Amino acid sequence: MSKMRYSRRAVLKNGAAAVAASALPAPMVWAQEIKDITLRQFGTGVSNLNDVANKVKEDLGFTLAMTALDSDSVTQRAATQPDSFDIADIEYWICKKVWPTGNLQAMDTSKIANYDKIVGIFKSGKLTPESEIAQGTAPHSVGFVDGPDGNAFADEETGWMTLIPTIYNADTLGIRPDLINRPINNWSELLNPEFKGKASILDISSIGIMDMAMVCESMGEIQYADKGNMTREEIDKTFAIFTEAKQNGQFRAFWKTFDESVNLMAAGEVVIQSMWSPAITAVKSRGIPCVYQPLEEGYRSWGGGIGLSKSLSGMELDAAYEYINWYLDGWVGGYLMRQGYYSAVPETSKNHMSENEWGYWFEGKQATGDITSPTGDVLAKAGETRDGGSFYDRMGSVACWNAVMDENQYMVRKWNEFIAS
Amino acid sequence: MHRTLITWLQAAPLTVILLGFLVAPIIMIVIVSFWGATEFSIYPDFQFENYQFLFNSPVTYKVFFATFKYAFITWAFTLAIGFTVAYFLAFHVRSQTTQIALFLLCTIPFWTSNIIRMISWIPFLGRNGIANQTLMSWGVIDAPLDWLLYSDFSVILAFVHLYTLFMVVPIFNTMMRIDKSLLEAARDAGASGFQTLCHLIIPLTKPGIMIGTIFVVTLVMGDFITVRFMSGSQKANVGRLISNDIALLQYPSAAATAVVLLCTVLIMIAIMLRFVNIRKEL
Numbered sequence: 001m002s003k004m005r006y007s008r009r010a011v012l013k014n015g016a017a018a019v020a021a022s023a024l025p026a027p028m029v030w031a032q033e034i035k036d037i038t039l040r041q042f043g044t045g046v047s048n049l050n051d052v053a054n055k056v057k058e059d060l061g062f063t064l065a066m067t068a069l070d071s072d073s074v075t076q077r078a079a080t081q082p083d084s085f086d087i088a089d090i091e092y093w094i095c096k097k098v099w100p101t102g103n104l105q106a107m108d109t110s111k112i113a114n115y116d117k118i119v120g121i122f123k124s125g126k127l128t129p130e131s132e133i134a135q136g137t138a139p140h141s142v143g144f145v146d147g148p149d150g151n152a153f154a155d156e157e158t159g160w161m162t163l164i165p166t167i168y169n170a171d172t173l174g175i176r177p178d179l180i181n182r183p184i185n186n187w188s189e190l191l192n193p194e195f196k197g198k199a200s201i202l203d204i205s206s207i208g209i210m211d212m213a214m215v216c217e218s219m220g221e222i223q224y225a226d227k228g229n230m231t232r233e234e235i236d237k238t239f240a241i242f243t244e245a246k247q248n249g250q251f252r253a254f255w256k257t258f259d260e261s262v263n264l265m266a267a268g269e270v271v272i273q274s275m276w277s278p279a280i281t282a283v284k285s286r287g288i289p290c291v292y293q294p295l296e297e298g299y300r301s302w303g304g305g306i307g308l309s310k311s312l313s314g315m316e317l318d319a320a321y322e323y324i325n326w327y328l329d330g331w332v333g334g335y336l337m338r339q340g341y342y343s344a345v346p347e348t349s350k351n352h353m354s355e356n357e358w359g360y361w362f363e364g365k366q367a368t369g370d371i372t373s374p375t376g377d378v379l380a381k382a383g384e385t386r387d388g389g390s391f392y393d394r395m396g397s398v399a400c401w402n403a404v405m406d407e408n409q410y411m412v413r414k415w416n417e418f419i420a421s
Numbered sequence: 422m423h424r425t426l427i428t429w430l431q432a433a434p435l436t437v438i439l440l441g442f443l444v445a446p447i448i449m450i451v452i453v454s455f456w457g458a459t460e461f462s463i464y465p466d467f468q469f470e471n472y473q474f475l476f477n478s479p480v481t482y483k484v485f486f487a488t489f490k491y492a493f494i495t496w497a498f499t500l501a502i503g504f505t506v507a508y509f510l511a512f513h514v515r516s517q518t519t520q521i522a523l524f525l526l527c528t529i530p531f532w533t534s535n536i537i538r539m540i541s542w543i544p545f546l547g548r549n550g551i552a553n554q555t556l557m558s559w560g561v562i563d564a565p566l567d568w569l570l571y572s573d574f575s576v577i578l579a580f581v582h583l584y585t586l587f588m589v590v591p592i593f594n595t596m597m598r599i600d601k602s603l604l605e606a607a608r609d610a611g612a613s614g615f616q617t618l619c620h621l622i623i624p625l626t627k628p629g630i631m632i633g634t635i636f637v638v639t640l641v642m643g644d645f646i647t648v649r650f651m652s653g654s655q656k657a658n659v660g661r662l663i664s665n666d667i668a669l670l671q672y673p674s675a676a677a678t679a680v681v682l683l684c685t686v687l688i689m690i691a692i693m694l695r696f697v698n699i700r701k702e703l
Contacts, residue, residue, distance in 0.1 A: 072668035079462065079670060101462065197567050203654045205669070246655070253571045253653020264653075268549050269570075412669050417480045419665070420487075420657035 034061045037319050042067040043089025044074055046258075046278065046341070047167050047304060051374065052332055060326055062319050070257060071204050078103060078307075087320060088307045092139040093206060093404045095163050095307065099142065099153070104307040106145050106160040111321050114328040117345045122165040122303070123157050127395055136210065136228025136401030139165060139303045163305025164324050165344035167336050170299030170394045174265060174275030178289045187211075187218035187297050190272055191245050200264055200273035201242075203254035205415035207402055210300050211274045212238050214399065218297050228403030232410055239414045243421050254419070258282075265290060277340035280387075285377035292340075294388040298399030305344075337361050338374050342391060364390030447683070454676035463672050471677035481662075481678075485685070488658040491573075491648070492641045495580040499637050500630065502581070503588025507629075508622070510589075511596035512604075524593065527586055539579045539647055546570040546578075571653035579651045584640055588633035595629030596622070631697040635690055642686055 041048065041064055048068040056064045067085075069077065075094045077084060082103035090098065098104065109115045120126050125133045125140035133140075143162055144154040153162070175184050180195075190199055190211075202208050213227040216238050224234055245251070252270050255261045262282045264270040275292070283290040306327070308320050326332075333343025334352030338361065343349045350358050359365035364386055371380040380386075388394045405411060457466040475481050506527065514520045530538055545551050546569040553565040568574055599622065607617045645660025659682045666675035 076668065076670055200653075251653075251655065252567075253655060256649075256654060263543075267544070267547050269547055409671075412671075413474075413478075416657075416662065416665050417478075419654065420480045420484050420662070 033315065034319065037062040037316055038065055039063070039086045039316065039320060039323065040065045040067070040084070041087040041089055041306070042069060042074065042077060042085050043304070043306075044068065044071055044091070046276070047089055047336065049335070051335065055331060056323065056326070059331075060319075060322055062323075064323070071207070082309060083311060086309050086312050086316065087323070088309065089166070089304060090163065090307060091302055091304045091402060092142055092163065093137040093302075093402045095305070096137050096142045096153075096404050099145075099162055100151065102151070103310055104162065105310045105312065106148050106150055106162060107164060107308060107321075107324070108148070109157075109159050109161055111325075112161075112164065112328070113325050114345045114348060117347055118165060118328070119342075119344055119346065121168070121395065122305075122344060127392070131396065134298075134301065134398040134400050135224075135226045136403035138401050139163075139168070139305075143305075163307045164328070165303055165305040166327055166332070167305075167341045167343065168301065168303030168395075169277050169341050170301045170388070170398055171274070171276060172295055172299050172388070173272055173293050174261075174280050174283075175291050175293050176265060176268070176271040176289065177291050179268065179271045184272070184293050185296050187214040187295050188220075190215050190274075191219065191241070191250060193248075193250070195250070195272050197249050197252055198269070198271045199250050200253055200255055200261070200270045201251065202261070202274045203256045203419065205412050206404055206408075207300075207302075208254075208274070209235075209238070209411055209415065210400055210402060212242055214297055214300055216241055218295075227400045229405045230407060230411070232407055235407060235411050235414055239418050243418055246418070246421060281340055281373055281379055284379055285373060292387040294394075294397075298397040299388075299394065300400055300402065301395070301398040302402040335374055338372075340386075342395065346391065360384075360386055362391050364388075364393060450676045450679055450683075453673055454680050456673040456676075458671050458673045462670075471674045472681075474674065475677055475681060484657050484659055484662055487656065488642055488660075491576060491580065491658060492638050494577050495584065495641045496634060496637050498577070498581045499585045499588040500634070502585050503592055503633060504626075504630070506585075506589050507592035507596055507626075510593055511599075512622075527589055531586065535583060536646065536650075538583060539650060542575065542579055542582070542651065543570065546575055571651070571655060573652070573656065576648055576651040576656060579647050580641055580644070583647065584637050587636035587640065588630075591629040591632040591636070592626055593629075595626045599625050627697045628699045631693055631699050634693060638689060639686055642682065 039062065048066045050066065053064040053066050056062065071091070071094070074088075074090055075097060078088045078090055078094065078098040079101050082101075088098075088104060095104075120128070120131075122139050122143055125138050141155075142153050143165075144156070144158045145160050145162055146152065146154050146158060147160055150158075150160060154160075173184070173187065173190060189195070190201070201211055209230075210227060213222075213224055213230070216222040217224060217227070219241075221241055222234060222237050224230060230238070253260075253264060255264055255273075258276060258279055261273065261275055261279045264273065265275070265279070265283045266286055266288050277292060280290050280292045306324065308317070312320055328345045328348065330343075330345070330348030330350070330352045333345060333349030334357075336343055337346075337349050337353060338357060340361065342362075346362060350362075353361070356368045357371065360367045360371050360380065366385050367380050367382050369382050370378050371384075373379050453463070454471055455467050455469070456463050457468055457470070458464075510520055510523055514523060543550075547553070548565045548567060548570070550570070552569055553562075556562045557565070603621060603625075604617060607621050612620070642658075643660055645658065645664045648656055648658045648661055649664075659678060663675045663678050663682070666672070666678065
């Protein structure tokens with residue numbers, strides 16, 4: 001099978017050369033050949049959506065083959081199997097880990113039509129000129145390299161991007177207000193003995209450790225210099241606190257996949273836990289109250305983007321740029337924003353959302369009518385507002401970004417101990 | 422000469438398959454266990470660091486202990502249930518048709534996948550699950566029992582459910598080969614039902630018990646997914662240690678753990694085989 005693919009590619013390349021040689025009008029041939037192109041994209045479940053693949057086929061003509069994996073598997077694949085994908089849909093902290101392997105190629109921002117409209121977080125690091133940059137692996141810090149073959153990350157915009165930002169959000173704790181019956185305002189509530197046996201945290205070390213840090217800092221137990229880059233002592237202290245809580249039976253379970261977190265919450269096994277935005281949506285769409293609780297200490301944020309495989313070239317590379325431009329053009333943005341994520345170019349997404357949707361999801365206004373998910377479930381009724389408010393309220397109070405630290409290997413070993421303890 | 426050649430040829434296909442798909446991968450694992458790893462890649466080396474870390478970490482001993490615990494308890498339950506079921510099928514059911522029908526009945530759960538059979542316990546045992554609701558409506562308990570799910574209990578329950586058949590089949594098989602006239606002779610000689618069981622049936626079923634034991638022990642010791650799902654990721658066994666390492670790209674350390682696990686299991690099987698000659702069975 002893979003041999004067949006390979007030879008087809010070779011044919012494509014030769015075909016392109018032949019086109020150049022015979023000086024035929026390229027666009028015509030492009031239109032014919034593009035139908036045969038298949039780009040293989042893999043990434044986490046959040047943005048690997050079949051609806052996107054279908055729309056790509058409809059709008060651009062080529063085929064996008066999607067594979068959804070969990071964060072660890074995504075890292076593993078990007079780092080170890082460069083020939084298994086054309087487009088990697090990964091998070092920025094994964095990029096920090098994977099870029100040095102040389103499996104990805106930098107992108108020329110002059111070929112990105114909406115580059116200037118991309119939100120500041122991904123370029124200068126600042127949401128608004130006055131914003132402070134949060135701790136952790138902030139996207140702009142691993143977003144640029146010196147040149148097409150650059151190996152080191154650059155401090156400022158260079159015209160060569162590692163990942164084109166596609167999707168991001170601010171994460172916090174999810175709660176079941178009907179089972180808690182009182183306001184929750186701090187991260188420290190996760191370890192409150194009141195919720196013994198009814199709390200959960202995610203079992204993905206690189207993200208879980210950040211949630212832990214938010215909790216420990218909120219409890220006043222530890223002051224971190226940088227939550228995204230802890231020292232060994234900070235790591236030890238953090239795990240000591242959580243191991244004690246675990247042994248006291250604070251946690252009902254740990255979750256690793258999106259579905260698990262939804263089931264834990266919906267079944268009432270857990271009333272407070274780390275959660276992702278669409279998981280809240282999924283619980284709500286079952287008619288169960290669930291709140292993505294804004295907390296005083298701020299959000300733990302993450303961002304993802306698409307990167308191109310080193311082996312992409314010729315027409316397939318052109319197709320990939322085409323795809324990126326289409327991605328930022330608004331349809332996907334609107335789709336993702338209706339799930340509670342943000343798009344890298346919000347203004348184009350606006351064209352693909354109703355005024356009510358834009359007001360509810362982006363501006364934090366009261367809904368003027370039913371708010372439905374892309375699949376048609378009603379998520380909010382007229383008069384309700386989004387948990388956490390507007391885009392600037394939410395993304396403006398990010399306390400740290402998902403990160404990979406210098407002491408990562410040490411942290412991972414401690415994480416294994418924590419799970420086994 | 423000609424004969425030996427044919428014998429060799431007959432043995433060749435299996436030898437090739439075993440060499441290619443069993444021996445070679447194991448050798449590879451052993452080799453990689455001495456390699457080094459960075460965060461995202463592995464490099465050839467000859468170092469003992471992986472083993473050093475493994476044997477110096479208290480977590481390793483804890484996790485191996487947990488693995489033995491799961492294996493032992495599961496073994497005890499599957500043996501008790503498996504032996505009883507096999508005994509019933511072999512000696513209580515007279516007609517062969519019924520015997521076959523009932524035996525097939527035992528295999529019905531195996532028509533669905535392992536994972537589905539395991540996960541189906543989760544809604545059943547949950548805090549607001551069927552088990553708790555039923556018990557509460559009967560007035561047996563006032564508050565839901567939390568230990569039903571995401572605990573050692575649920576892990577072992579799932580193991581017993583998944584693996585009992587591996588005990589039933591070999592035991593049933595050996596029991597069916599016991600000459601019925603021996604049972605009559607025992608009865609004629611005045612042995613009670615219990616005496617027949619202890620002095621006749623159990624000794625003669627030993628090879629079957631041992632084969633079942635090997636199945637169950639190796640399956641439980643090599644498992645990671647049951648422990649992960651049924652304990653809500655809160656408990657660990659050796660399999661989970663390996664799978665975590667693999668997920669984090671630490672292949673050499675995963676390989677080292679795998680080698681230690683493999684040796685442990687092999688030693689256990691060697692000890693078991695000392696007690697019973699299973700060749701009699703084969």
